[in-house]
Amino acid sequence: xxxxRAGPIPDDGPAWWDHEAGPVVRPYMVTGGRVEPVTxxxxxxxxxxxxxTLAADTPSPEHQTILALTQEPRPVAEVAARVDLPLxxxxxxxxxxxSAGLVARYDPPSTxxxxxxxxxxxxxxxxxxx
Amino acid sequence: xxxxxxxxxxxxxxxxxxxxxxxxxxTTMVGAVSEISPLRTEEVLTTAGMDTDDTTGVQDKLTTxxxxxxxxxxxxPNLVLYLFGTPGQNRFWFLWDELATGALGxxxxxxxxxxxxxxxxxxYFEQRGTPFVVAVNCFDSEQSxxxxxxxxxxxxxxxxxxxxxxxxxxxxxxxxxxxxVEHVLVKVRANAMAG
Numbered sequence: 001x002x003x004x005r006a007g008p009i010p011d012d013g014p015a016w017w018d019h020e021a022g023p024v025v026r027p028y029m030v031t032g033g034r035v036e037p038v039t040x041x042x043x044x045x046x047x048x049x050x051x052x053t054l055a056a057d058t059p060s061p062e063h064q065t066i067l068a069l070t071q072e073p074r075p076v077a078e079v080a081a082r083v084d085l086p087l088x089x090x091x092x093x094x095x096x097x098x099s100a101g102l103v104a105r106y107d108p109p110s111t112x113x114x115x116x117x118x119x120x121x122x123x124x125x126x127x128x129x130x
Numbered sequence: 131x132x133x134x135x136x137x138x139x140x141x142x143x144x145x146x147x148x149x150x151x152x153x154x155x156x157t158t159m160v161g162a163v164s165e166i167s168p169l170r171t172e173e174v175l176t177t178a179g180m181d182t183d184d185t186t187g188v189q190d191k192l193t194t195x196x197x198x199x200x201x202x203x204x205x206x207p208n209l210v211l212y213l214f215g216t217p218g219q220n221r222f223w224f225l226w227d228e229l230a231t232g233a234l235g236x237x238x239x240x241x242x243x244x245x246x247x248x249x250x251x252x253x254y255f256e257q258r259g260t261p262f263v264v265a266v267n268c269f270d271s272e273q274s275x276x277x278x279x280x281x282x283x284x285x286x287x288x289x290x291x292x293x294x295x296x297x298x299x300x301x302x303x304x305x306x307x308x309x310x311v312e313h314v315l316v317k318v319r320a321n322a323m324a325g
Binding site for chain 1: 143171172173206214229232234261300311314318322
């Protein structure tokens with residue numbers, strides 16, 4: 001936020017983003033410009049979990065961060081939030097890890113079918129008990 | 131397929147969408163019931179990617195970021211609910227398609243001062259066949275409409291639940307979610323009878 005910045009904000013042009021402003025990086029830099037994951041359709045609530053510990057040749061720091069995060073199962077949306085990268089970028093990185101066999105995926109019900117009656121009742125009971 | 135550690139199987143995940151106009155209280159609602167502070171995930175959008183017939187030059191591409199806030203409710207060790215606050219603007223509909231796929235249902239959070247802001251979401255879920263309820267967020271008890279007046283103003287089908295709520299209040303939001311899941315249950319039961 002501009003209001004929280006310590007110094008006065010220069011009023012001319014883009015020069016204000018010096019090193020104090022943090023990295024100004026095009027988000028798809030970390031994927032080498034790739035915008036399409038090598039794996040298909042990672043839903044926001046597809047869970048991903050690391051199946052192997054860090055490989056010596058893990059491609060990038062971002063891949064390593066994701067591997068560390070997914071030592072326990074997490075949904076794709078949460079991985080993106082915690083590594084603070086856009087979803088599309090995280091999908092590409094996760095695709096790399098999946099195809100390298102470093103991460104496994106658990107997909108939610110894949111269609112528009114609604115959950116069964118037992119599941120819905122369990123949700124209702126669970127919500128009431130909160 | 132990938133080999134999987136047997137002890138790492140995650141719970142079944144369900145998602146519920148919280149839609150509504152800007153400032154309707156979506157993130158507040160998610161935060162009121164989430165067991166974690168709402169997390170924010172972002173997607174980068176380029177206008178050029180939204181229109182395949184786009185003939186404008188590279189210099190005209192606009193990049194913007196859409197934020198979605200989400201929270202989590204653990205129902206049981208093997209069942210987890212995720213609540214996604216969805217960007218309200220029409221121009222993000224393509225993102226809604228992804229969000230709505232596999233969703234259990236949606237809460238359309240309406241602000242009576244700007245009821246028209248919820249038209250887009252209502253239209254979208256009606257057309258898509260996603261079960262939804264309309265929750266009217268009452269800011270500081272300044273509610274001057276009844277739920278039936280809201281129903282009429284929004285031209286809702288009789289079977290769509292409409293209820294008043296306080297998006298800041300955990301019990302109130304719980305009630306909204308229970309109403310939604312009960313509404314879904316009615317639909318699933320009806321489908322089972324018909325099938």
